[in-house]
Amino acid sequence: MNGMTLNQLKNKTINRMRGLRQEVANHWREMVAAEAPAGDMARAFTAGTLVSTIPVPMVDMAIAAFVMRRFSRLPRAPFFAAMAITNNLVMAPLYAATPKLGTLAIGWMALHTPVALPEALALRVLVGYLMIAAGLGLGSFIVANTGFRGYQRTRRSA
Numbered sequence: 001m002n003g004m005t006l007n008q009l010k011n012k013t014i015n016r017m018r019g020l021r022q023e024v025a026n027h028w029r030e031m032v033a034a035e036a037p038a039g040d041m042a043r044a045f046t047a048g049t050l051v052s053t054i055p056v057p058m059v060d061m062a063i064a065a066f067v068m069r070r071f072s073r074l075p076r077a078p079f080f081a082a083m084a085i086t087n088n089l090v091m092a093p094l095y096a097a098t099p100k101l102g103t104l105a106i107g108w109m110a111l112h113t114p115v116a117l118p119e120a121l122a123l124r125v126l127v128g129y130l131m132i133a134a135g136l137g138l139g140s141f142i143v144a145n146t147g148f149r150g151y152q153r154t155r156r157s158a
Contacts, residue, residue, distance in 0.1 A: 048082030
């Protein structure tokens with residue numbers, strides 16, 4: 001039988017983790033050494049956040065590949081850093097909250113407009129998802145813009 005021993009499995013896992021750690025370190029160095037304006041880097045981070053909030057597996061990767069190919073001047077490191085931070089595991093609790101948030105938003109809108117409250121679950125999920133994505137996008141832009149500006153200012157003064 002052609003099986004792996006426990007030591008072989010440990011060594012393979014350790015080597016994989018080292019390679020992954022080295023790749024993350026290289027991307028981090030690229031991001032902090034980038035000479036792009038802070039606004040461009042914040043926009044790339046926001047784009048990565050918005051793309052990674054798409055709940056359908058592999059669709060977000062296809063869209064990310066399209067965005068990177070279409071917008072070649074977009075800084076890659078902040079884009080992929082945002083995608084790594086807001087992955088599907090992190091987003092799972094937010095995905096679960098989308099119907100409730102959509103119901104609240106549509107209910108609020110129905111109280112303030114002459115629109116009847118629809119009962120379609122898909123609509124509630126879509127509205128909730130759009131609110132979460134917009135909030136994450138806005139929040140990530142503010143945090144990233146502030147962080148990149150502060151980092152670049154500190155780097156220039158040092």
